Amino acid sequence: MPTILVIDDSKLIAHVAKNILTKQGHEVLLAQDGETGLDIARDKKPDLILLDLVLPGMDGYGICERIKNDSTIKDIPIIMLTSKAEHADKVRGLELGASDYVTKPFDEGELRARVNTHLRIKELYESVQEKNRLLLEMANRDGLTGLYNHRYFQETIAKDFKKALRYNESLACVMFDIDHFKKFNDTYGHPVGDIVLKTLSELVKNLMRDSDLAARYGGEEFVLILYHTEANDAYDIAERLRKTVEQHKFQAEDLVLSVNISIGVACYYHPDIQDAKTLIECADKALYRAKEEGRNRVVAFWEIQPANTTENTS
Numbered sequence: 001m002p003t004i005l006v007i008d009d010s011k012l013i014a015h016v017a018k019n020i021l022t023k024q025g026h027e028v029l030l031a032q033d034g035e036t037g038l039d040i041a042r043d044k045k046p047d048l049i050l051l052d053l054v055l056p057g058m059d060g061y062g063i064c065e066r067i068k069n070d071s072t073i074k075d076i077p078i079i080m081l082t083s084k085a086e087h088a089d090k091v092r093g094l095e096l097g098a099s100d101y102v103t104k105p106f107d108e109g110e111l112r113a114r115v116n117t118h119l120r121i122k123e124l125y126e127s128v129q130e131k132n133r134l135l136l137e138m139a140n141r142d143g144l145t146g147l148y149n150h151r152y153f154q155e156t157i158a159k160d161f162k163k164a165l166r167y168n169e170s171l172a173c174v175m176f177d178i179d180h181f182k183k184f185n186d187t188y189g190h191p192v193g194d195i196v197l198k199t200l201s202e203l204v205k206n207l208m209r210d211s212d213l214a215a216r217y218g219g220e221e222f223v224l225i226l227y228h229t230e231a232n233d234a235y236d237i238a239e240r241l242r243k244t245v246e247q248h249k250f251q252a253e254d255l256v257l258s259v260n261i262s263i264g265v266a267c268y269y270h271p272d273i274q275d276a277k278t279l280i281e282c283a284d285k286a287l288y289r290a291k292e293e294g295r296n297r298v299v300a301f302w303e304i305q306p307a308n309t310t311e312n313t314s
């Protein structure tokens with residue numbers, strides 16, 4: 001049931017408006033001055049506001065401006081209540097952000113029609129916004145696993161690395177991939193391979209803190225960004241992930257499969273790491289080393305290249 005706030009100091013006008021709108025099935029809230037109206041608007045977030053222009057204290061224009069400057073209520077449509085003679089006033093109100101006006105005394109049909117029109121526009125506007133939000137979300141996600149995709153990961157880590165530099169915060173990158181993944185696809189077929197990828201992604205989601213970011217880097221390769229995370233903690237998180245995957249029974253069709261992952265961890269602060277690209281490369285180097293050393297293990301970049309024995313890697 002839509003809620004409509006009527007801000008008018010005339011009890012008669014407010015009463016008439018309330019009668020008309022209540023008959024329509026709307027819930028009606030009343031305020032006799034602007035300040036009270038603003039408080040109710042912020043508190044109850046009505047779907048529409050009928051606003052008298054001539055009010056005690058702050059007038060309708062002032063109230064209109066304040067509503068339009070308050071991000072929490074600025075999208076609520078405002079219909080001004082004006083008397084017949086006030087043409088210039090209507091224009092001024094519309095310029096301040098009101099959606100429409102209705103002249104007093106009301107024509108019942110007109111009030112009803114204008115209110116319904118603006119309620120419908122608001123509803124459409126909200127559904128378009130929701131669809132845009134969903135589209136944006138989908139554009140950032142990997143279709144199979146629901147994790148973030150490569151592009152979103154790259155954009156985010158570039159931004160967040162700069163932030164980490166500026167505020168001197170630690171930032172860890174954990175890169176991992178599934179050991180001998182090809183065999184799942186080759187032996188059991190791609191649908192089974194997909195189930196393995198999806199199941200692994202679920203394990204990752206369950207293990208992650210809400211503040212961290214998980215993305216599918218490509219194929220069977222994944223990456224995490226861990227915020228405000230020191231090297232040793234990043235290592236522990238990676239090791240916990242490795243163990244969880246090792247112990248999990250992956251169910252695909254009528255198969256129960258064992259899956260292992262190899263993990264590389266890199267962390268800022270490290271003297272060799274001064275940008276996001278290098279952070280990713282260092283995690284990748286550590287992952288490569290984990291593969292070389294026999295897989296199903298975690299290798300930290302700072303172990304293969306300790307900070308105090310920095311060599312020129314270029």
Ligand SMILES: [Mg+2]
Nearest residue numbers: 009052054055
């Ligand atoms: Mg008045």
